[in-house]
Amino acid sequence: MDNTDKKDCLISCLTTRRQFLFLSGAATATIMLTGIPGLGAKEVQAVVSKYPRVKIGKLSALKQDMPVAFTYPTKDIRNILVKLGTPAGGGVGSNNDVVAFNPVCTHMGGPMETAYKAEYKILGQCPFHQSTFDLTRHGMIISGHATESLPQILLETEGDDIYAAGVIGLVFGRNSNV
Numbered sequence: 001m002d003n004t005d006k007k008d009c010l011i012s013c014l015t016t017r018r019q020f021l022f023l024s025g026a027a028t029a030t031i032m033l034t035g036i037p038g039l040g041a042k043e044v045q046a047v048v049s050k051y052p053r054v055k056i057g058k059l060s061a062l063k064q065d066m067p068v069a070f071t072y073p074t075k076d077i078r079n080i081l082v083k084l085g086t087p088a089g090g091g092v093g094s095n096n097d098v099v100a101f102n103p104v105c106t107h108m109g110g111p112m113e114t115a116y117k118a119e120y121k122i123l124g125q126c127p128f129h130q131s132t133f134d135l136t137r138h139g140m141i142i143s144g145h146a147t148e149s150l151p152q153i154l155l156e157t158e159g160d161d162i163y164a165a166g167v168i169g170l171v172f173g174r175n176s177n178v
């Protein structure tokens with residue numbers, strides 16, 4: 001498989017389920033894939049399921065590498081909000097380093113809410129089959145059995161307030177984000 005084939009496969013793998021979400025009426029947003037050896041940068045259209053904006057925290061209250069939990073878009077879906085200390089895809093705040101993800105493994109639902117590794121800015125390893133996800137690159141899978149990125153919570157800010165405004169990807173175990 002040459003680099004062109006790898007790139008096509010990667011884009012396809014990252015967009016398959018998001019394209020499904022598009023069919024259920026979601027909006028799209030552009031994300032940038034970077035830092036993949038031999039592939040360069042590539043813009044792809046991610047599909048965002050939009051929900052009512054909900055205030056989930058304050059920038060000034062976050063401590064670097066100390067994730068905090070919140071629920072969104074429904075009360076039974078727990079996510080983590082974390083200030084990485086390094087710019088990240090989809091990050092908000094003055095350093096674009098505040099991100100949020102659903103921490104349920106996209107492979108078979110392994111729980112990773114407490115699996116943040118500050119040294120590498122990753123979530124994992126998943127306790128079931130050791131998948132790990134890069135929180136600086138939209139939750140992209142970097143090792144293990146999963147084939148889908150972690151669902152990323154779309155964040156917005158207004159002054160010091162942080163709002164959740166949508167979900168990029170599908171939370172494990174659901175056939176839609178609604």
Ligand code: FES
Pocket residue numbers: 105106107108109110126127128129130131144145146
């Ligand atoms: S459930 Fe996480 S790697 Fe299988």
